[in-house]
Amino acid sequence: MLKFAIKRILVSVPTLLAIITLVFFLVHITPGNPFDGERALSPEALKSLMEQYRLDLPIWQQYLLYLNDLIHGNFGISMKYLGQSINGLLFPDNMGGFWVTLRISLYTMIVAVPIGILFGAYAGLHKNSWFDKIVVAGNIFFTAVPTMVTGPLAVLILAVTLRLFPAGGWGDGDFMHLFLPVSVLIFAYAPTIAFVTRGSVIDVLSSNYIRTARAKGLPTKSILFKHAIRPTLLPVISLLGPMFAGVLVGAVVTEQIFTLPGIGVLTTNAATNRDYNMIMAITILGSTLTIIFNIIVDILYMVLDPKIKQ
């Protein structure tokens, strides 16, 4: 298994390099530069900034220097937050940036995964029951109604009208401040997990080997926990990997609605501000996370599915 993991990691290096190269050149050929503003900079000030950020060099040289910085773990200096290092903005000493997003994502997944799996499994086991219908309808509803709608609605009812929770902000990262954004994300992700689990349970339970086990007279408990659980979890796990990576880099809307200082807001602003170094750092972070989660999913697959192991 270790050999497999190392092989996967090695294969992912060129993938990451290709992404870095592509995004680097795309970002640099996009019209506009980080220092364009409503107030035109004096040519001398612009020249000085271009020199400070090495933007006066030929692009291939900039690229090689950037790769050199990356090897040394340095994402460079932000072009929007003048003088501040990207490392410091993404991974600050105090709570902010990636740490905020990581906390929200972890809380979301810790609640959404078990709830999703339990609800999905129960619905699958009791196909066509009222509970099953609720799970299916819930998935359709929350897929159709995005966080862009559920977020402000939750704020309006629970924060503005009932005043149960703060309407936004991070506070001290306390329960009251986290409750609404995490709940909105749970409602966005748990129904999908439940739906996939439900489908998988129905699929596995109607397969031939389960039917054979039932025919042989094995007790239901043994059928479910010994024979059905592993294959049932396979599609769920393949969903969870990219989903977790997605929450980590994609909770942009939720962070904006609840004004959380996570990396989602940094991402959108980086693009509009042409903060090249920030765009690169977030792309690399997102790609690395996706690659890591995919490797974890593959390893879990090996553990759960003997066919792949062979």
Add this chain to the structure above:
Amino acid sequence: MINRKSLLITLCASISVLSACSKSKSEASHDKNMITVDIGADPATLDPQKGEDSQSHRVSNDLFEGLLSPNQSTEPAPSLSDKWEISDDEKTYTFHLRDNIKFSDGSPITASDVVFSYQRLVDPKVASPYNTLINNIVNAEQIIKGTAKVDTLGIKALDNNTVQINLKHPDKAFLGIVAYNNLGVVSKANVLKFGDKWTDPKNMVTSGAYKLDERVVKGYILESKNPYFYDASNVAIEKVKLLPIEDNNSALSQYKSGDIDITYSTPIDQYKAVKSSLGNELHTVSYEGMYYYDLNMTLGKYKNNPKLRQALSMAVNRELLVKDILGQGQIPLYAYATTTIEGGKFAGIEYDWSKLPHDEQLTKARELFKEAGFSETNPLTIDISYNTNDLHKKVALAIGSMWQQAFGEKSVIVKASNQEWKTFLQTRHKASYEIARDGWISDYDSVDTYTMLYQCNSGQNNSHYCNPQFDTLIIAAKSEKDNDKRIELIRQALQTAQNDYAIIPLFQYTYFRLIKPNVTGYNPENNHLDRVYSKWYKFN
């Protein structure tokens, strides 16, 4: 069934308990020690000399005071300096610092800190976007261009408490410039000690009413009262929490739920609803800034056709635009400067035709359009460029349809195209447009911030208009010592530019602020430049 009932009862009980807890907490956050203020976005920098965006200025107002600072009507008022003299030729300003003033670390604020701060603004290594603010100080332009050393700037410390500034020519607006926050005084020792890291909360030493405690980018900025501030006894609130809420809807929710005391703005599409529900708390203030359209004067189509330019300007129904289409208190604009700048000294230069009923304006516009050579058989095609934004889209569509209604749908073919902000900036700057949305917010209370928009080769002149007669009048005004004559020269210059119709002035901006009734001391009504200092806030 019983189970479900008991579940419901438990749920209701939990909600009531939670509700009680959260209410007591929100009341607690409104103690008299801390105010929570939305500033609309995250400041790009906390370095006063590097600040360009409104948010950087807003925060540096709290942290750094200049020799002077504006009062609530944006007039320059004493700050670190409480006395100053102006020489007879109005080219030498001598400022005296208050006695025993100190930075937030207790070290003395001296004349050499002031000199250092002014030198930083023009130092090419600092690359301040506002370096041209003090172009009028001797040698500033040469330093910015790199042809003179920073220490040759026309400012010197006569002693520990006296600063002398030498100007190239007299400037009535100079005290306003001195009060501008890019000239906030920083501690020389602090900046030299920490270099680029001096703005970190753990390193920063401030000269303003507050010092920086914490900063979480995109999260909040926490300030606490600077005990060494010269006027600390009149600073009422101990702690200020500034929130960079970019989404106006979120800000409104947080205001309504009692989490914030002052908003930066309100959602444009909810302005009327907010006005009717929170009327007393909503302050609508005319902002010292213009919204206008540039006609590209590098294109023969506009450059060689003054009648067309005038026809386009006259055909816009500005009253309809501000009342029915925008409806947020904007003021229709018929001149190249606002009526509020310099206390209204440039009012009354509006186009004569602006007093005519709109029907008559249209009749004249149609005649000019015809004389310009356009008709159904030779239609005019117009491409309006704007940066992606709901307000700009509304305005572009409205004006496009006004032109079509005025000149006939077959005589004018209008296309409105949006671009992402940075791309749009380049398009406009490089004059790769036909008609472009433009806007300018004045930095300080001087008409100079508007006249530079029309000067030949000015970096802000996006229409690329150039009339040497206008420039001559402006240069004459700059060296004119008699203020009445200066005003007259500038009025003449502005009217000259207006009659060339290179831009179409549309309206004067407004800004909106929600302020909780228990916050006193801050009155935005006359604060047309929106220069806000937390030192003004009080709770009643």
